Amino acid sequence: MAVTKDEAAKSAAADSGAATPEGAAAAEAGPDNTAAGSLAASVGLTDADLVEMYRYVALARALDERMWILNRAGRIPFVISGQGHEGAQVGIAWAFKRGHDWIAPFYRSIATCLTFGMSPRDILTAQYATANDPSSGGRQMPGHYGSHEHNLVSVSSPVATQLLHAVGIALAAKVRKTGQVAMTSMGEGSSNQGDVHEGLNFAAIHKLPFIFVVENNGYAISVPMARQVSVANVADRAAAYGIPGFVVDGNDVLACYAAARDAVARARAGEGPTLIEAKVTRLTGHSSDDQQTKYRSEEELAAERERDPVPAFRTQLKEAGVLTDETETRLAAEIKAAVDEATDYAESQSDPDPATALRYVYAEDTE
């Protein structure tokens, strides 16, 4: 079946390089900085890639922190955060072909969405629910990101439903022979929903190009892992479907990348789905409505703060000599400027017009 024009364009852009992280890598990578033995080379990337990955991790964190400031300042009523998940999200998303592959994300996927093409403006207009918020035009709560332009499926609230959408996208990719891979991500608590069982079974039977990412932060709101999941690792459940399952340290960005890269390779080769569980930490309450001190001890929270992927990745790149102080300072300044600009922009955008509230319940002017 023919790939649509729109898609052809997208994936041409993808192949041309510049449009995708992979491409960016290819473009900027010189032979010297892929020298065997270098940190980048150890995962088949370039220093340029690593710096770019760091930029996304730091940008996601900066946007996230800004959201909380705006919330406390009473500018936005609700925040649901990705803090602690950014390393895993960037590392994993980096392995996909932007504008070609598909991701069905969840409410913590800020870093995923940024890496896949959404902008700081896109993220912040969603917080303000402005008329031009590309995710929903102000119709959904913050955290319900989505972008057809970037192959990011619109997030809904009922957890785990998106797994089946990603499986269906992978089915279409296989039937239409588009070469696309579909990924979905969710928390470990959500992975207990029946839809996950039904979807993994079907994807495995048909060897679909599908990747299931579990971002395991140890809690489903207040319910700890031990009361949610009957095994030590969600990845242990991959065997029940005859697919490979891997546990990766969510603070090890490059390990997350490598696991996803291999899974994508298997998927493109027609070898079927993979389950990747990234052990991450939830550095904030479940949302701005949650008081996590009620169910987590101070000691536990202190220990968790030690497992922050942002400083971890920064230190790793610095020690490897990939990230210099100048670059770090430059990036920090660029990021601050971008977040400030996006904040001012979002602040200045108008609310949706109630006169438009009845639109798009159904398709309009279809011939």
Added chain:
Amino acid sequence: MAVTKDEAAKSAAADSGAATPEGAAAAEAGPDNTAAGSLAASVGLTDADLVEMYRYVALARALDERMWILNRAGRIPFVISGQGHEGAQVGIAWAFKRGHDWIAPFYRSIATCLTFGMSPRDILTAQYATANDPSSGGRQMPGHYGSHEHNLVSVSSPVATQLLHAVGIALAAKVRKTGQVAMTSMGEGSSNQGDVHEGLNFAAIHKLPFIFVVENNGYAISVPMARQVSVANVADRAAAYGIPGFVVDGNDVLACYAAARDAVARARAGEGPTLIEAKVTRLTGHSSDDQQTKYRSEEELAAERERDPVPAFRTQLKEAGVLTDETETRLAAEIKAAVDEATDYAESQSDPDPATALRYVYAEDTE
């Protein structure tokens, strides 16, 4: 929490022996026929047990064959059959305490229901949907058995829902400390439903006295195992919940018994759930509405007929000298008489009165 009077009575009866297969065994077993080395002793049963088990297997088959005859004769409009499943059903049900433990069966569970206390009349009045059909008073299709008297949960049509009911029964048993074990059974196709994932996870987290039996006959109507289940054995999925899973040959009645006996022991000891997958065969079409020759070859069907548990069990008991020709002849005659009597009885019972059709939507005269 106190066990209710009704339950106390039931389980007293159970303990007293005669009311249960286990009890019957205890009663009739002499030291000689439990002599080490004997077939019965090899599974901790007596020859009397084995003969009684054979009786249930043969009775279930005889009733089932009668159902098809009545269907072809136009006496009953629909049949859904347990032929090929009887050995596994009797072997497994034998391990539970009748009148004390609970079973949530499915539409092929004729032998299970008989072993747990339902009578040939109970089975055949369900086929005729008579007013006094104890399963539903003629309200449900044949195959939807159930009996509060015998702790058999009412069968519905949507598959796999009953797994959660059995899990909830096990939860109540644990909370109320009744010492009961709850079992549910279904086909391998049904085991792909989301409810199964959700229920096994919960039962495993709380180490509930719950046993999941999958009667795997290789087909979900026309869909073969390979297109339904992404792994070779449903039992391979037990590990995904951290519970033991076993595959047993459904034609080896005593192996089925032994697996269930051990699972029941674990459950009573508070060690949690077990998954038992019995490989069985479907000797008939899915139901009287199905033409299986459309999707199964003659060779395959012929081969399947070789895997019939009834002759297999008979031969095994005869070779072991447990079942004599006289006993077999006597049992055959008793069974034929019982099936004939139950048929005449069911034929003679009246249809439900439409004047009663509005009853029991809700409880009546509750104080």
Added chain:
Amino acid sequence: MAAKTFIEAIRETLADEMRRDESIIVLGEDVGKKGGVFLATDGLWAEFGDDRVIDTPLTESMIVGASIGAAVNGLRPIAEIQFADFIFPAFNQIVSEAARMRYRSNNGYGVPMVIRAPYGGGVHGALYHSQSVEAFFTHVPGLKVVIPSTPYDARGLLRSSIRDEDPVLFFEHKKMYRSVRGEVPDTDYVVPLGKAAITHPGSQVTVIAYGLMAHYALEAADRVADDGISVEVVDLRTLRPLDTETVLDSVRKTGKCLIVYEDNRFGGYGAEVAAIVAEEAFDYLDGPVTRIAGPEVPGVPYNHALEDWFMVSPEKIEAGIRTLAAY
């Protein structure tokens, strides 16, 4: 132009559309080699193969959820739910996801898909093989709901549903599959969604029905005709969006309205029709807006004596018409 059964019209339309548009796939339980438990998809697997005719595992939520994703990525899935009674495991995917994808993404994504399911009683199906489930979906903005009553409409409406850009639930009364025949042109005609049909013009009483009840309504209309009661029968064909105009025009003309549906009466689809008529045709009513529907028990009981008691029949409709006409 040959007379075809209801199910032939559906089967041939599926095949025609799959030939016309290679982005259409069919998926569901036993839809492949077996051709569906009612044979609605018989022959499709042989013609279109494994990629486009998929025997799924026994998992309704997956069937619908994966269809949503497939639609998002360029296919037009036609999902079969083996019996309407078994659509409930997919309820969340239909109501929370398929119905809302377009609205919540502000038109970023649409979900062009059809969910076909046999519904209805009178076939000895008991509680779980007889249900009318339309009321659960006609209440949901974002969904369209179609229930044809003739082979001609089945073909024309199924075409429109498959070509529609939004999720359509297409319910087929299983008792009609082989018992109902009718002329079906071989042309590429469509019957537009959202248009009711007046299948029996009349002047004194409007009877509004759909599916099997549309046939029973015609029978009842004939029975009372001899006694000079002139009945106008409106076959809704599409339940959401409802063709309010045709309904109101008829009632404003006759002044009397009887709504017939097979489902449980309380909160069934006919309640909305009654509410609309009662409000918008109030000044024209010469009698109360009345309903003939199923009794308040959870499902159609199995035994024929009980099933007959449950089912709406031409006789019951006839009685309803006579009472209303005499009002």
Added chain:
Amino acid sequence: MAAKTFIEAIRETLADEMRRDESIIVLGEDVGKKGGVFLATDGLWAEFGDDRVIDTPLTESMIVGASIGAAVNGLRPIAEIQFADFIFPAFNQIVSEAARMRYRSNNGYGVPMVIRAPYGGGVHGALYHSQSVEAFFTHVPGLKVVIPSTPYDARGLLRSSIRDEDPVLFFEHKKMYRSVRGEVPDTDYVVPLGKAAITHPGSQVTVIAYGLMAHYALEAADRVADDGISVEVVDLRTLRPLDTETVLDSVRKTGKCLIVYEDNRFGGYGAEVAAIVAEEAFDYLDGPVTRIAGPEVPGVPYNHALEDWFMVSPEKIEAGIRTLAAY
């Protein structure tokens, strides 16, 4: 006798009943240590422990399905669904199983359980934290559906629901949890299921509502009182079974009926009320049976401008009353 908030009345009733009957358990997501996302179960875990207050995994179908089994084996489960919007994964267990167990077993088994869920909009909850889902369940024989509007009724109706022998869906408008206060006696009183209340007697227009809308209806009644429009407000309290008698008595008296509900208008609960009134009070009607309800979009949008547009308000009800009164 102290004034309590709506949620205090619920929390204290749960605790009282659990003290009275040790067969009662509470289960759901975050109902334990956290005490529920709205704190409706706060303190129960500390008092009754792990066995009777269970933090479940994030699996609604399991929560309901296991509750059914627990009820069959001698417990009285009170299941909390964190938001009514998330009840759909459990739809099959509620509609196919809980509602039918007694009927299909010919009274062999009953399912005494309560499913509590916060519902409703006006709280910046957007599409998936604002829904009114009652219409999906009021249509189902075998279920009972309760929506209280005052702390007094919440306590009395929750008691009746917990002590009932059949499955009861108990919906609590989340906007009322802390904003609504009222007198709640410490006695063991119950409010029987199936009885509506006339919360504002009047003679010219009957306004029928429930939940948050019952409050808005009272506000609207006060606003028009100054202009001499006498409104009778009927708070349904139980939606299934419906107290038809109280509803019809009021409309037969006033001759005019306005039905108010927050849910989408088409096929919402009010449609059935309108249909019953239109049929059974026909001869008494001096004006059309009218409805004020939510617009036809799939869920309440988030942005305050859109949410205000969606929500039924006292002003919208007032306008409806004035139009009807002037009819």
